[in-house]
Amino acid sequence: MNNLLPFEWIAAIRFLREGRLQSLFIISGVSIGVAVIVFMSALLTGLQANLFKRVLSSQPHITLERPKQVATPQRKVTPGQAVLSAVQKPAQRLSSVDQWQKIRDEMRNRTDILAVSPTVAGPAFVVRGDASQAISLTGIDAEQYIKIVPLPEKIVTGTFRMNNTDMLVGVQLADDLGVQLGDKLRVATAAGGNLTLTIVGIFDFGNRGANQRTVYVALSTAQNLLNLIGGVSSIDLTAVEPFQAEVVAQSIKASTGLNAVSWIASNNQLFVALNAQTLSSQVIRLFVALSVAAGIASVLVVSVVQKRKEIGILRAMGGSRGQILRVFLIQGAIVGLLGSLLGSMLATAMVSIWETVAKNPDGTPMFVIDVNVSLYLWAALVATITGLAAAATPAVRAARLDPVAAIRG
Amino acid sequence: MASDVVATPVDHVAAPVLRLEGVTKSFDIGKPNETEVLHGVDLVLKKGEFAALIGPSGSGKSTLLNIIGLLDRPTSGRLFIDGQDTASLDDAALTKLRGRTIGFIFQAHYLLSAFTALENVMMPIMLERGHPDEAMRETAKALLEKVGLTQWQNSLSSTMSGGQQQRVAIARALALQPSLILADEPTGNLDTQSTQSVFELMRQVSVTSGTSFLLVTHNLSLAKRCDRIIELLDGTVVTDQATPPAAGAHVPQTPAVVNE
Numbered sequence: 001m002n003n004l005l006p007f008e009w010i011a012a013i014r015f016l017r018e019g020r021l022q023s024l025f026i027i028s029g030v031s032i033g034v035a036v037i038v039f040m041s042a043l044l045t046g047l048q049a050n051l052f053k054r055v056l057s058s059q060p061h062i063t064l065e066r067p068k069q070v071a072t073p074q075r076k077v078t079p080g081q082a083v084l085s086a087v088q089k090p091a092q093r094l095s096s097v098d099q100w101q102k103i104r105d106e107m108r109n110r111t112d113i114l115a116v117s118p119t120v121a122g123p124a125f126v127v128r129g130d131a132s133q134a135i136s137l138t139g140i141d142a143e144q145y146i147k148i149v150p151l152p153e154k155i156v157t158g159t160f161r162m163n164n165t166d167m168l169v170g171v172q173l174a175d176d177l178g179v180q181l182g183d184k185l186r187v188a189t190a191a192g193g194n195l196t197l198t199i200v201g202i203f204d205f206g207n208r209g210a211n212q213r214t215v216y217v218a219l220s221t222a223q224n225l226l227n228l229i230g231g232v233s234s235i236d237l238t239a240v241e242p243f244q245a246e247v248v249a250q251s252i253k254a255s256t257g258l259n260a261v262s263w264i265a266s267n268n269q270l271f272v273a274l275n276a277q278t279l280s281s282q283v284i285r286l287f288v289a290l291s292v293a294a295g296i297a298s299v300l301v302v303s304v305v306q307k308r309k310e311i312g313i314l315r316a317m318g319g320s321r322g323q324i325l326r327v328f329l330i331q332g333a334i335v336g337l338l339g340s341l342l343g344s345m346l347a348t349a350m351v352s353i354w355e356t357v358a359k360n361p362d363g364t365p366m367f368v369i370d371v372n373v374s375l376y377l378w379a380a381l382v383a384t385i386t387g388l389a390a391a392a393t394p395a396v397r398a399a400r401l402d403p404v405a406a407i408r409g
Numbered sequence: 410m411a412s413d414v415v416a417t418p419v420d421h422v423a424a425p426v427l428r429l430e431g432v433t434k435s436f437d438i439g440k441p442n443e444t445e446v447l448h449g450v451d452l453v454l455k456k457g458e459f460a461a462l463i464g465p466s467g468s469g470k471s472t473l474l475n476i477i478g479l480l481d482r483p484t485s486g487r488l489f490i491d492g493q494d495t496a497s498l499d500d501a502a503l504t505k506l507r508g509r510t511i512g513f514i515f516q517a518h519y520l521l522s523a524f525t526a527l528e529n530v531m532m533p534i535m536l537e538r539g540h541p542d543e544a545m546r547e548t549a550k551a552l553l554e555k556v557g558l559t560q561w562q563n564s565l566s567s568t569m570s571g572g573q574q575q576r577v578a579i580a581r582a583l584a585l586q587p588s589l590i591l592a593d594e595p596t597g598n599l600d601t602q603s604t605q606s607v608f609e610l611m612r613q614v615s616v617t618s619g620t621s622f623l624l625v626t627h628n629l630s631l632a633k634r635c636d637r638i639i640e641l642l643d644g645t646v647v648t649d650q651a652t653p654p655a656a657g658a659h660v661p662q663t664p665a666v667v668n669e
Contacts, residue, residue: 006540014523313519317533318508404475
């Protein structure tokens with residue numbers, strides 16, 4: 001008996017130890033519950049992080065474009081007048097963001113923006129012999145753009161290099177046109193641009209559409225081809241907090257008057273799906289937690305019944321209601337805490353098994369499950385609180401036991 | 410510490426340890442089946458007195474013992490413990506007074522099975538102070554020595570015989586040096602030999618520590634060896650008299666267990 005421990009702790013530990021099998025079963029039950037919760041949380045976080053990483057690594061967090069051109073009727077309507085008119089929306093021509101250098105510098109000075117990269121993007125054709133293919137031509141400032149999209153990581157053959165006559169094409173386009181690294185392709189645009197560029201790298205975004213349509217060239221090359229000399233069609237941004245991108249986009253829109261589109265707005269469907277996933281997993285976790293709590297409570301209720309006489313003796317010997325209450329509350333907390341420790345270990349084992357089972361065809365893990373310390377701490381805290389809460393009813397019953405009845409019966 | 414208490418002869422002049430004035434107890438008050446179990450019990454127990462409470466089953470012995478032990482409250486009448494009126498005390502204060510002034514010895518197996526003999530003896534002190542310490546460990550060791558169980562101090566109570574457990578219970582009842590020990594058929598579950606030794610131990614303890622005993626028993630020969638016999642019948646004290654000296658003064662001349 002440790003002199004440093006208060007009576008309540010000593011009694012709680014002894015009672016749990018005495019009810020060996022009972023304690024063992026309930027602690028295993030809590031462990032399994034905690035393991036399921038921790039594993040599910042880790043799996044979901046890993047899955048979503050992986051999904052976001054994939055989505056975010058092939059597109060900017062925020063894209064700034066000039067506002068849409070709108071038709072402004074010349075005739076003003078004075079009050080009392082009625083004008084019948086059909087206003088046609090103008091076709092959106094490719095045009096530069098006004099004063100883009102100034103805006104770029106403003107963006108660089110913002111603390112919520114990590115990287116700024118001007119790009120020129122527009123429609124074009126690549127032509128090889130008789131074959132031609134519509135593409136989305138993207139002119140980039142290589143040095144800046146890699147901070148937005150980690151292109152070098154996506155290159156499967158060749159190198160990431162952006163000189164005036166270099167181009168990067170996707171694996172699908174290369175396949176469709178039957179071209180290889182070092183081959184030359186002619187790029188033509190509706191604006192009359194026409195240049196022959198060399199394939200220096202082939203990339204794979206893991207998305208057929210992107211691999212087929214996207215072609216990267218140097219910024220100045222795209223400006224030439226799209227007849228947008230000195231201009232940029234958009235400014236791509238990386239936000240410090242990806243999940244705050246929409247808020248940042250709104251604030252930029254307000255301050256610059258530009259059209260700011262966040263990745264959150266452009267991937268709305270993804271978020272809807274992820275929210276549904278998160279919600280359903282929360283429901284499952286809640287019910288697991290509830291069943292764990294019910295298990296702890298039922299074991300302690302039985303324990304109170306079994307210990308009626310002992311509770312009566314403790315009260316007769318001068319034990320207060322508060323002391324009895326705490327003995328049982330602490331038992332609940334200990335069960336929760338021990339269960340969460342074992343459960344966390346179990347979850348770690350489950351994660352490592354998962355990682356060896358769930359693999360890509362190339363042998364790399366399908367995705368990395370990040371089990372961080374905070375998840376364990378949370379699990380421990382929540383399980384302990386759950387244990388305390390579950391113990392409340394039995395503990396109150398124990399404290400209210402009439403010592404006379406307890407000793408007699 | 411209990412072992413420091415000098416053996417004193419019973420002092421009948423001292424203030425009563427226990428005084429009951431017109432104590433009644435009814436159950437199911439206000440219901441059609443309301444029953445009065447105790448009908449105005451008056452009782453005085455002096456310091457160091459060793460009294461037996463006898464009576465048939467259903468006579469109210471247990472109810473009376475529970476009231477005296479502050480485990481239950483009387484319906485009417487007054488109860489003084491060490492001169493203190495208990496009527497005005499709330500539950501927490503009663504618990505405290507109970508722990509400090511009254512020791513309990515129950516019929517059977519009322520040790521805490523998850524604790525060792527020594528820890529069981531320490532329990533009342535631990536409950537009062539909140540956590541164990543060396544001083545109470547020493548006190549408990551001395552008490553276990555007093556009841557002759559030093560070598561059993563680290564045994565779990567479940568491994569001990571009934572007589573041994575009852576000795577531990579006596580040591581435990583003495584832990585806080587109570588003025589009164591209530592023993593509810595302490596020998597009810599014991600064989601004749603253990604009954605003798607447990608009874609003699611209680612007698613011994615009463616003499617050496619000056620603790621009053623109220624012993625509920627069905628065993629008449631045991632009752633006759635007490636200082637006084639109180640007989641309860643249908644909730645009323647019908648006889649209350651000192652036992653003849655020849656039978657009562659059966660304090661062993663050589664104590665069964667030598668007190669240091």
